[in-house]
Amino acid sequence: MSIFxxxxxxxxxxxxxxxSTLPNEAQxxxxxxxxxxxxxxxxxHRTAAGFAVEVIA
Incomplete structure (x- = not known):
């Protein structure tokens, strides 16, 4: 696999x-x-329902 x-x-x-999806950015x-x-x-990232939090695997 190359460096790039x-x-x-x-x-x-x-x-x-x-x-989770939370209602505001502070949470x-x-x-x-x-x-x-x-x-x-x-x-x-922002979603229609608020802000989604994800873990990168």
Whole structure:
């Protein structure tokens, strides 16, 4: 695997596992901070129902 393709796979992971959907951004950021403190990589994005928090596998 080339350095370029490894870099792309780290920037754009293939799998993100949904953890929760929260009504506001502050709650989503707090949950993401908790996940990061536990050593996981977290992702937040806006959805129609609020903000989704996902863990990057």
């Amino acid at each position: 393709s490894r870099a792309l796979s780290h920037l754009f992971p293939a799998i993100a596992i949904p953890v 989503a950021r707090a949950l993401a901070a908790l996940l990061v403190a536990q050593g996981q990589r977290a992702l937040i």
